Amino acid sequence: GQNIDQPTEMTATEGAIVQINCTYQTSGFNGLFWYQQHAGEAPTFLSYNVLDGLEEKGRFSSFLSRSKGYSYLLLKELQMKDSASYLCAVLDSNYQLIWGAGTKLIIKP
Amino acid sequence: SQTIHQWPATLVQPVGSPLSLECTVEGTSNPNLYWYRQAAGRGLQLLFYSVGIGQISSEVPQNLSASRPQDRQFILSSKKLLLSDSGFYLCAWSVQGAHTGELFFGEGSRLTVL
Numbered sequence: 001g002q003n004i005d006q007p008t009e010m011t012a013t014e015g016a017i018v019q020i021n022c023t024y025q026t027s028g029f030n031g032l033f034w035y036q037q038h039a040g041e042a043p044t045f046l047s048y049n050v051l052d053g054l055e056e057k058g059r060f061s062s063f064l065s066r067s068k069g070y071s072y073l074l075l076k077e078l079q080m081k082d083s084a085s086y087l088c089a090v091l092d093s094n095y096q097l098i099w100g101a102g103t104k105l106i107i108k109p
Numbered sequence: 110s111q112t113i114h115q116w117p118a119t120l121v122q123p124v125g126s127p128l129s130l131e132c133t134v135e136g137t138s139n140p141n142l143y144w145y146r147q148a149a150g151r152g153l154q155l156l157f158y159s160v161g162i163g164q165i166s167s168e169v170p171q172n173l174s175a176s177r178p179q180d181r182q183f184i185l186s187s188k189k190l191l192l193s194d195s196g197f198y199l200c201a202w203s204v205q206g207a208h209t210g211e212l213f214f215g216e217g218s219r220l221t222v223l
Contacts, residue, residue, distance in 0.1 A: 004152065033210045042199055042214035043153075087153070091210040099152035 002026045004100035006088050011106045012078055020073045020086050020103045028093020034062050034073045035087040037102065043087055047073070075105075083107045111136035115200040115215035122222055128173075128187040130218050132200030135181065140202040142183040143212065144175055147197040159183060160205065195222045 003025045012018040024032070031050040035043035049055055049064035049071060061074040073086055085102040092098055115132040122128060134140055144156040155168045157175035165175050172191060176184045183200055200215040 008150070031210055040217075040219075042217050043212075044214070045211050048209075048211065089153075089210060096155070097153075097210045097212070099154075101150055101152045 002090075002092065002098045004088055004090060004098055006086075006100045006103045008101070009104045009106065011108060012075075014078055014080060014107055014109050016078050017074065017076050018078060018105065020075075020088075020105065022071045022073070022088035022100060024069050024071070024088070024090045024098070024100075026090045026092045026098055029066060030091040030093065030095060032062075032064055032071050033089045033091070033097070034060075034071075035089065037085045037087060039084070046086075078107050080107050080109070111202075111213065113200065113202055113213055113215045115198075115218055117218060118216060119219045120221070122190050122220065124192055124222055125189045128185070128190055128194070128220070130185040130198055130200075130220075132183040132185075132215055133181055134183075134202045137181070137202070137204070139180060139205045141205055142177060143201040143203070144183065144185045145199040145201065147199060153199070157185070190220075190222045192222050195220055 006022045033048050034046040036046050037043040047062040049062050052064055052066055054063045059076045064071045085104045087102045088100040089097045112135045142159045145153045146156055147153050157167055159165050159177045162177050173187050198218045201212040203212050
């Protein structure tokens with residue numbers, strides 16, 4: 001079966017750095033995506049990795065290792081507005097998105 | 110620019126009543142359209158997707174149905190709601206033929222079945 005694993009919840013301090021991990025086992029791989037979802041709102045696209053390595057976009061970076069079936073989202077200089085759920089999703093061989101359950105990130109002052 | 114809207118935002122319905130959620134996309138043509146359901150603590154569950162007018166693929170057998178009467182309109186329906194249909198429903202679109210996982214979501218509709 002297809003599976004995406006990520007921690008259920010994480011807590012971090014304002015101004016700090018946090019890394020959210022995601023491991024996956026899917027039928028094929030055509031890219032990995034990170035989405036941000038604030039409580040009660042729709043997910044919004046954050047990043048896309050299809051090749052191994054690090055993609056940086058401002059305070060957010062996403063890393064991929066296809067051989068290990070592993071990705072992480074790195075958030076720097078945390079702000080209170082970063083409190084949200086972060087969803088990891090993989091595009092499988094049929095170009096269907098397989099979604100993780102999301103990691104709820106709590107930022108404390 | 111492209112926009113996507115879905116309504117109603119919240120809905121409280123009795124068991125056995127019908128359902129109609131609507132979604133429209135503006136600013137793009139021939140998009141892929143999706144209906145997802147999100148349950149607490151679980152990943153997004155794809156219910157239906159459509160690559161064109163009248164073309165609907167169902168991912169999960171259930172008492173829900175979807176229709177695409179126009180290029181940029183996607184409707185989720187049920188004739189008789191079940192308690193298990195409660196959840197957060199999300200409509201989304203993506204660029205046709207792009208084989209991308211970059212989806213653009215509507216605001217979501219929270220359905221409570223009592």
